[in-house]
Amino acid sequence: MFDPEQVTTVTFDSYGTLVDVDAAERALAERVENPEPVSKLWRARSLEYTFVANHVDAYQPFYEMNRDALQYALTANDADISERERDEILAxxxxxxxxxxxxxxxxxxxxxxxxxxxxxNGNPEMLDSMVEHADIGDLLADTISADEIGTFKPDAELYRHAAGRVGTPIQAIAHVAAGWFDVQGAKHAGMQGVWANRKGKSWEPFGDEPDLTVETFHELAEELDV
Structure with missing residues (x-):
């Protein structure tokens, strides 16, 4: 249950929460005949690689994870494009x-x-460009990357690292994310988990429910009475 009285700090995920990753499918559509299965496999493999990396000590910056996942998705779908075109999609x-x-x-x-x-999970270069392109740098106190500790979400270590970096008791942080695993990871670490359900999806039958579900950040602001 969401407790607004406890919250002093709000953290946000980036991809799918602040910015729309569907643009990547549009970039694929310009270069691949059937982009939808490539896009879905790309996103799924990208996340799977991070999950596995946490357990086999195979960390690499997220941009590289994303590149490897895209290459796998292209190859699995017999999409024959050049390395230069792949990197243009990644960009x-x-x-x-x-x-x-x-x-x-x-x-x-x-x-x-x-x-x-x-x-x-994004590495610092990705986050810098995201913040600049979204024009939100003046509104954020800082960005915290998985790259700082070499551990991806939903490992509790990353959320605890974030709490230490911002100097806030972890239970006083509301973490907002579109990814179900991110919400559950934050809750497991001790944060309040807010699900940004932008696309009207159903919550997963596995694991804990979000403390709060919102469609927009304005709904969160209303819950916090601001």
Whole structure:
């Protein structure tokens, strides 16, 4: 159950939460005849690689994970494109469109007294370009990358590292994410988990429920009475 009285800090995931990764499928469509299965496999493998990396000590920056996952998806679907074209598709991650509610929603939270951070699997270069392209740098206190400790979500170590970095008791942090595994990871580590359900999906039957579900950041601001 969401407890707004405890919250002093809000952290946000990046991809799918602040910015729309569907642009990557559009980039694929310009170069691949049947982009949908490639896009789905790319996203799934990218996450799977991070999950496995946490357990076999095979960390590499997320951009490289994403590149390897894209190459696998292209090969598995017999999509024969050049390395240069693959890298052009990957480059879309540096200029993804921000969701309409993000800037005004984060401003409401910040103006209401809440420190706002990004906690992401993305490596620092990816996060820098995302923040710049989304034009939210003036609203965030900082970005925190998995690269800092070489551990991906949903490992509790990353959320605990984030709490230490921001200097806030972990139970006073509300973590907002579109990914179900990210919400559950944050809750397991001791944060309050807020699911940004932007696409009207059903929650997973596995694991804990979110403490709060919102469609936009404005709904979170209303829950926090700002």
């Amino acid at each position: 879309v991650y540096h200029e993804l469109d921000v969701f309409d509610d993000v800037r005004d929603g984060i401003r409401r939270l910040r103006d209401g007294g809440y420190d706002c951070y990004v906690v992401s």
